[in-house]
Amino acid sequence: MKTLPFPELKADRSQRRFDIRALIAAREGERYSLNAKHLNEMMVRVFQTIGRGVGQYLYDRHGARYLDLLSGWGVFGIGRNHPLLRETLNGVLAADLPNLAQMDASLLAGLLAERLLGFTHWLDKVFFANSGTEAVEAAVKFARRATGRPEIVYCSDAFHGLTYGALSMNGDAVFKEGFEPLAPGFTEIPFNDPAALERALAAGRAAAFIVEPIQGKGVNMPDESYLADAARLCRKYGALFIADEIQTGMGRTGRFLAVEHGDVEPDMVLLSKALSGGHAPVGAVLTRKHIFDKVFDRMDRAVVHGSTFARNDLAMAAGLATLEVMESERLIANAARTGARLLKSFEAMAQRYQLVKAVRGRGLMIGVEFGNPQSLKLKAAWSLVEAVNAGLFCQLITIPLFKEHNILVQVAGHANHTIKLLPALVIDESDCGWIERAFDAVIADSHRVPGAVWSLGRTLADHALKARASK
Incomplete structure (x- = not known):
C-alpha cells in the first residue's frame, strides 16, 4: 500500500479529518528536511533556528529572543502575528463570504480602496494585484495605454521586482544574468540625476518614469529636490510619474508615503509588502482617474487587465486590519x-x-x-x-x-x-x-x-x- 504523505490522517477517506494544528505539531521536526528536499535547499542552509515570531521578535526552540531587523524584507510593518490581524482573518473565514465572485463587486475591496485613497488627496482609483511585482507590471501597462507611448524610464540600482517586465528595469545586473533576452522598451538612467532624466524624456517616447523614493538596494537617498524635479519634468514632457513605494510606503519612512517628505504628487503610487501585515499576498496601484479610464474605457474592456486572486477577501480584510493597527497604535x-x-x-x-x-x-x-x-x-x-x-x-x-x-x-x-x-x-x-x-x-x-x-x-x-x- 502506498504511504500517505500525511500519516496522521486516516487512509479511509470517509473518516478522514484535516486538522492543521495536528499536522503542524506532528511534522514540525521535518520543517528543514522538507524545504531542503522540495524547495530551496540553499535557504535552508542559511537559517535553521527560528521557531516562532511575535511582533518585532523571533524566538528559537530554546526560547531565546531575537530582534528582527529584516521584518520579512519589510512585510511585517505591524509586527508578526498581530492579534487584531489574526482575529480579522478568522472572522473572514467564519463569515462564509462569497469570495472571488468574479461577476460581483467586492465590499472589502471597495472599503480598502476607500481607506488607501484617504491617505492621498490627488489619486482616485485603485487596482489590486497579488504582489509588488504585479503592481509594477500593471503600472507599466497602464502607462503605455494611457499615453500611447512605448518607453519606460528607470534608474540604475533600482529594484522593482523579478517578473520579466519588472526584471527588465532592474538596475542590478546580477538579477538579469542568465535570463536574457529581456523585454524591450526600457531605458536606464542614473539615479538622482535630473539632467539625465530630462534627456531621456525629451525625445517624447517615454510613457512614464518609475522610481523608488529611497532605493532599497543600498538605501540610496535622493537630493531634497530630486523627486519634485522629476515630477516637474514628467509634466513638461507628457510622461507619467510612478512612485514605487512598495518598500518605502505604509509608514516606513515616518510618513504614510515617502513622497510626502517632498510634497510630491505622483500619477501612480505602488504599494505592497506591509499592506496585508504579512499574512496574504497583496499589491495595489493607486492612480489618477484619467489613467484608469484609459485602460478600462469600454464595457468589453472591463477585464482587459486583472488577476484571479487580486481582490480576495483575506487580502482585503488583512489590508483593512493593518491600516487600523497603524492608525490606532500610531505606528507612523x-x-x-x-x-x-x-x-x-x-x-x-x-x-x-x-x-x-x-x-x-x-x-x-x-x-x-x-x-x-x-x-x-x-x-x-x-x-x-x-x-x-x-x-x-x-x-x-x-x-x-x-x-x-x-x-x-x-x-x-x-x-x-x-x-x-x-x-x-x-x-x-x-x-x-x-x-x-x-x-x-x-x-x-x-x-x-x-x-x-x-x-x-x-x-x-x-x-x-x-x-x-x-x-
Whole structure:
C-alpha cells in the first residue's frame, strides 16, 4: 500500500479529518528536511533556528529572543502575528463570504480602496494585484495605454521586482544574468540625476518614469529636490510619474508615503509588502482617474487587465486590519521617532569609527555603509577580505550581530557595503538601545586587528576561495 504523505490522517477517506494544528505539531521536526528536499535547499542552509515570531521578535526552540531587523524584507510593518490581524482573518473565514465572485463587486475591496485613497488627496482609483511585482507590471501597462507611448524610464540600482517586465528595469545586473533576452522598451538612467532624466524624456517616447523614493538596494537617498524635479519634468514632457513605494510606503519612512517628505504628487503610487501585515499576498496601484479610464474605457474592456486572486477577501480584510493597527497604535509617528533616534546614534558611530563610511535613511529605513579605512592595519585587513569577494566585509558585522547579540540583519544588496535596517514599525525605545549597544560592540571589535572579527574574515575568505576553486 502506498504511504500517505500525511500519516496522521486516516487512509479511509470517509473518516478522514484535516486538522492543521495536528499536522503542524506532528511534522514540525521535518520543517528543514522538507524545504531542503522540495524547495530551496540553499535557504535552508542559511537559517535553521527560528521557531516562532511575535511582533518585532523571533524566538528559537530554546526560547531565546531575537530582534528582527529584516521584518520579512519589510512585510511585517505591524509586527508578526498581530492579534487584531489574526482575529480579522478568522472572522473572514467564519463569515462564509462569497469570495472571488468574479461577476460581483467586492465590499472589502471597495472599503480598502476607500481607506488607501484617504491617505492621498490627488489619486482616485485603485487596482489590486497579488504582489509588488504585479503592481509594477500593471503600472507599466497602464502607462503605455494611457499615453500611447512605448518607453519606460528607470534608474540604475533600482529594484522593482523579478517578473520579466519588472526584471527588465532592474538596475542590478546580477538579477538579469542568465535570463536574457529581456523585454524591450526600457531605458536606464542614473539615479538622482535630473539632467539625465530630462534627456531621456525629451525625445517624447517615454510613457512614464518609475522610481523608488529611497532605493532599497543600498538605501540610496535622493537630493531634497530630486523627486519634485522629476515630477516637474514628467509634466513638461507628457510622461507619467510612478512612485514605487512598495518598500518605502505604509509608514516606513515616518510618513504614510515617502513622497510626502517632498510634497510630491505622483500619477501612480505602488504599494505592497506591509499592506496585508504579512499574512496574504497583496499589491495595489493607486492612480489618477484619467489613467484608469484609459485602460478600462469600454464595457468589453472591463477585464482587459486583472488577476484571479487580486481582490480576495483575506487580502482585503488583512489590508483593512493593518491600516487600523497603524492608525490606532500610531505606528507612523513611532517610525519617525525611533528612526530619528537610531539615525542619530549611527551618525555618532560614524564619527567614532573609521570603518563606518556613511549613514543614510529616513524613519525606519536605515543604511549603514562601511568603507576602506585609513589606518594601515585596518586597510590591509579590509583589502584582504574584499579582494576575495566584494561586500564580504559586511558579513563580519552581520554574523556577530546574530550570533553574539541576537540581532537579525542583512546586507542591502549584492556586492554591497551597506547593512540595511528594516525593522517592524512597532519597535520601542528598549529595542533601540539593544540595536545601538550591539552595533557599537561589533563595530568596535572590527577595529581590533588581529581580533575575532578578522579571524572570522579569514575563515569566510578561505571558504569563498575553496568554493571558487571547486567550480
